Amino acid sequence: MGNITGFIDHRRSSELYRDPLERVKDWKEIAQLPSEKVLREQSSRCMDCAVPFCQNGSELAGMTTGCPLYNLIPEWNDLVYKGRWKEAYERLSRTNPFPEFTGRACPAPCEGGCVASLANDSVTIKNIERAIIDKAFEKGWVQPQIPKQRTGKQVAIIGSGPSGLACASILNQQGHMVTVYERADRIGGLLTYGIPKMKIEQHVVERRIKLMQAEGIQFVPNTEVGKERSLEQLRSENDAVVLCIGATRPRDLAIPGRELEGIHFAMDYLHANTKSLLDSHLADGNFISAEGKDVIVIGGGDTATDCVSTALRQNCKSLVQFDIYPMRPNSRSDDNPWPQYPLIHKQDTGQEEAASVFGRDPRVFATTTVEFVGDGNGNVAGVKSANIQTTFMENGQKVREVIPGTEKMWPAQLVLLAVGFEGPETEMFTNSNITVNHRSNIAVKNGTYHTHEEGVFTAGDARMGASLIVWAIQEGKEAAMECHDYMMRKMS
Missing domain, CATH: 3.50.50.60 (FAD/NAD(P)-binding domain)
Structure with a gap:
């Protein structure tokens, strides 16, 4: 590597986002790239680590760590540090046909396997990947690759x-x-x-x-x-x-009150909103609106977070997100060692936005849905939840049990199910x-x-x-x- 002490000289500078209270007013991209100087400093943090776990995607403890695309991450980090952006793009495009997508929407398991995180914090790999492809489009380096011969197949x-x-x-x-x-x-x-x-x-x-x-x-x-x-x-x-x-078949919740109006699968909600946004900038009204409603999002993954962000932009009245898992620790636990994907507590962009709007993180942890409650006219009016305890059997099987006496009622005129597929x-x-x-x-x-x-x-x-x-x-x-x-x- 060009700077073998980069990970010591520079601390991690994470991805920049627009101010939460400003970005919830529009549907424009929330992420912003830092300056080229900062990007080159960040890429210099890539170590001469000999065994780059970042570029070899694998499953550890049921989670992905490292890049499944086998991106040659240390190589293009080094090229960015040296200011050789076009070569970095050429190296990146050898393995990844769409870095503009992964640089925006990937949860970055590569960073979970980064060796630098053993010293302090991982390299901002996702940020640098997006910067490379954005510069490549800006400079006109990305051109159609038309095959010279056709097979007839x-x-x-x-x-x-x-x-x-x-x-x-x-x-x-x-x-x-x-x-x-x-x-x-x-x-x-x-x-x-x-x-x-x-x-x-x-x-x-x-x-x-x-x-x-x-x-x-x-x-x-x-x-x-x-x-x-x-x-x-x-x-x-x-x-x-x-x-x-x-x-695309969504997982459902077979609990009392599921037939009530106002309960929707997350993807139906997100699809309708995006289609209306692209068709008419929401003028046609062909979407499920959260405006003025108490919203419950059930689920703790990326899709649930997308529902949180969308409901905020639709001006919901209140917002609560049920996460079936207990709150995770702020640093790796003993049973979650590197290079496993780090199971730590973090606030994603949707939760950050909700905290800015309503003054608190919308998530309630170790919580399950017990019943949907109606208003007497066939519409959902509330959700009954309960706390749960998760225990692991000797064979690794998870057993979840409702804790008696922890039931709670939440107002809700819109419920979004994001519990998997x-x-x-x-x-x-x-x-x-x-x-x-x-x-x-x-x-x-x-x-x-x-x-x-x-x-x-x-x-x-x-x-x-x-x-x-x-x-x-x-x-x-x-x-x-x-x-x-x-x-x-x-x-x-």
Whole structure:
């Protein structure tokens, strides 16, 4: 490394955000990059650590640590420190086809595995990654990569989220003709309708889509496979098909009062708001509004945080978030050693905004939902909660029990369920050999990406369950190469 004492000379300077009380007034991107001087100082903190855990994605204790895309992080950190930005972009783009997405929306498991965190704090890897790609677009270094030769093979990809786009990009670069089908009216999947625009503004998504179109990829929106087109039809028209359909079936809460009006799945809420925002800047009113309402968000993950941020921008009256987990410690516990992902208490951007607006963090921890209470007219009026205790059995199984006498009533005219997902929707392949496994994900042959239907592959959340954007992109890349090998063997 260019500065072997950088991690001693400079403290971590985290990502900059616009003032919470200002940013909740609009839907613009909340993150701001520091100056080039600060970025170069931060990249100099990357150690000559010999074994860079940051660039090797793996699962430890059921969590991701390190980068699943195998980004060559120390190399482009060093190049940024030396001011060689174009070379840094070239090195970054070798492994990551969409750093403008991961640099904005990834939870940065790479930083959890950073060796510098053993000395003080991890390198701001995510920040630097975004800075590299933003500068590359600004300088015009990002240009369409048009394949010089075509194989004559055709591939249909169903779904235009991170895994579908990554799969399309790789297959196109191999010379195949690629068509991506998307049931929504805009391309991007999760990037467009799942992640709110204050995290990834739509022009960032559309900029990449235009590049991919210039490279020869065709996109077909407003087409739901299984309705407008059948899977069998796509299979007959193409040499291979790849299912990148996500894990979009939401997990529900089967408790009393669930039938009441005003209780919505988180993704229905976020999708409707984003579509109305993009269609008319919310003028059409075609969204679920939190304005003037007491809002309860049930769930503790990224999707729940997105609901918190969205409800605040809709001017909710009050906001409470139920997190089933107890409050985590401020530093790593003994059973959460490095390089595992650090399970520590932190305030995400949504909770920071809520604390600024209402004067407190919206989360209540170790809390479960017991009952939804109505107003007598079929609408939700409140939520009954209870504290829970989590114990771990000798086999590692978690057992959660309600603590008697801890019930509490909360006013609520809008309840948002963000308690996870149960796998992909299966209607499109009910008449095929494609099946789901014991985890409700699409079953594949012996750990590959090939389903039990000849010539049909799958990748991303549909294959592995709801996960991180970096895993979705890597899955798309790997499925593309397996699909490529399959088609080329058939050609020979």
